[in-house]
Amino acid sequence: AQSVSQHNHHVILSEAASLELGCNYSYGGTVNLFWYVQYPGQHLQLLLKYFSGDPLVKGIKGFEAEFIKSKFSFNLRKPSVQWSDTAEYFCAVMAFSGGYNKLIFGAGTRLAVHP
Amino acid sequence: EAQVTQNPRYLITVTGKKLTVTCSQNMNHEYMSWYRQDPGLGLRQIYYSMNVEVTDKGDVPEGYKVSRKEKRNFPLILESPSPNQTSLYFCASRYQQGASYNEQFFGPGTRLTVL
Numbered sequence: 001a002q003s004v005s006q007h008n009h010h011v012i013l014s015e016a017a018s019l020e021l022g023c024n025y026s027y028g029g030t031v032n033l034f035w036y037v038q039y040p041g042q043h044l045q046l047l048l049k050y051f052s053g054d055p056l057v058k059g060i061k062g063f064e065a066e067f068i069k070s071k072f073s074f075n076l077r078k079p080s081v082q083w084s085d086t087a088e089y090f091c092a093v094m095a096f097s098g099g100y101n102k103l104i105f106g107a108g109t110r111l112a113v114h115p
Numbered sequence: 116e117a118q119v120t121q122n123p124r125y126l127i128t129v130t131g132k133k134l135t136v137t138c139s140q141n142m143n144h145e146y147m148s149w150y151r152q153d154p155g156l157g158l159r160q161i162y163y164s165m166n167v168e169v170t171d172k173g174d175v176p177e178g179y180k181v182s183r184k185e186k187r188n189f190p191l192i193l194e195s196p197s198p199n200q201t202s203l204y205f206c207a208s209r210y211q212q213g214a215s216y217n218e219q220f221f222g223p224g225t226r227l228t229v230l
Contacts, residue, residue, distance in 0.1 A: 009155065043205065044158075044221040090157060100146075100165060100211065103219055105157040 002027040002095040006106035013081050013113050021076040021109050023091030032094035033074040034103075035065055039087045047089070050074065061085070086113045117142045119222035121206050127228045128196055136191045136225050138206030144220075146211035147189040148173070149181065151202040152224075158205065164189055165211055196229045203227075 007022035025031065035047040048059025055067040065076045074091060091106040119140045128134055140147065148163040150173075160173030164183040178200055180192040189208075193200060204225045210217040 004157075006157075043223045046218055049218075100163075102160070102163075103148075105150075105159075107155055107157040 002093065002102075002104050004091050004093050004104055004106035006089075006091050006109050008109045009107065011109055011111045013111070015083055015113055015115055016080045017113075019076070019078040019081045019085070019111070021089055021091075021111070023074045023076065023106060024072050025074065025091075025093045025104075026072065027093055027095050029096060032101075033065075033067060034092040034094070035059065035063070035074075035076050036090045036092060036105075037087050038090065038108075044090065047076070081111075081113050083113050083115050085111060087111060117220070119206055119208055119220050121204075121222040121225050123225060124223060125226050127230065129230050130197055131195050134193050134196060134227075136193075136204060136206075136227070138189045138191065138222060139187050140189075140206075140208040140220070141187065142208065142210075142220065143186065144208035144210055145186070147183065147206065147208045148219075149179070149189070149191045150205045150207065151175065151200075152205060153202050161191070161204075196227075198229050201227060201229050 003026045005024045033050045036044040037047045038044050048057050050057045050067045058064045063078050067074050089109045092103050094101050122137045145166045149161040150158040152158050159175045161179050162173050162181040164170040167186050170181050206222040207219050209219040
């Protein structure tokens with residue numbers, strides 16, 4: 001069965017620190033990969049996505065992610081975090097199953113950035 | 116403004132009292148879906164709908180019902196709520212065109228507490 005694994009459940013950083021959140025997926029077919037962000041009390045918003053082409057994708061707010069097919073990974077990075085990046089981050093894979101595309105989410109990583 | 120709306124945003128109820136959470140989208144999306152979000156488990160799909168009158172179970176359908184009589188609306192029904200259905204619920208929608216992916220939009224969430 002398809003699944004998404006996020007390695008860190010809670011991450012605490014100081015402002016200006018670098019961020020890397022791990023994401024691994026298990027799915028044998030062509031994958032579309034996503035990172036969503038959920039700010040406190042808000043709904044999920046798309047941060048970035050990978051369909052094909054350049055494995056290094058850039059998203060909003062200075063985030064980027066790298067797709068490494070051999071490692072089944074899609075890690076999220078940001079060189080210098082801000083207090084406003086405090087949120088929960090979800091990795092997701094779009095898998096084609098049962099005749100339609102299904103979005104499968106990881107458990108989420110809660111990021112707290114201290115001033 | 117393109118959006119997915121949910122009502123109510125917050126609900127406290129008692130075991131066994133039937134309730135409905137409404138979801139509506141104004142983007143003419145074929146696909147709609149309900150998720151529940153629980154700490155450490157990420158988002159899990161409850162039910163989805165590919166189009167009007169076409170619905171199917173997701174990963175955690177027990178205790179829930181849905182209907183899709185109109186394209187824009189996809190209500191979630193709890194006939195006899197129980198405390199283990201206390202959760203944060205999200206409705207989502209997107210275009211559905213074969214195997215191609217389209218961005219999925221999420222509603223603001225409904226926080227349900229069942230006493």
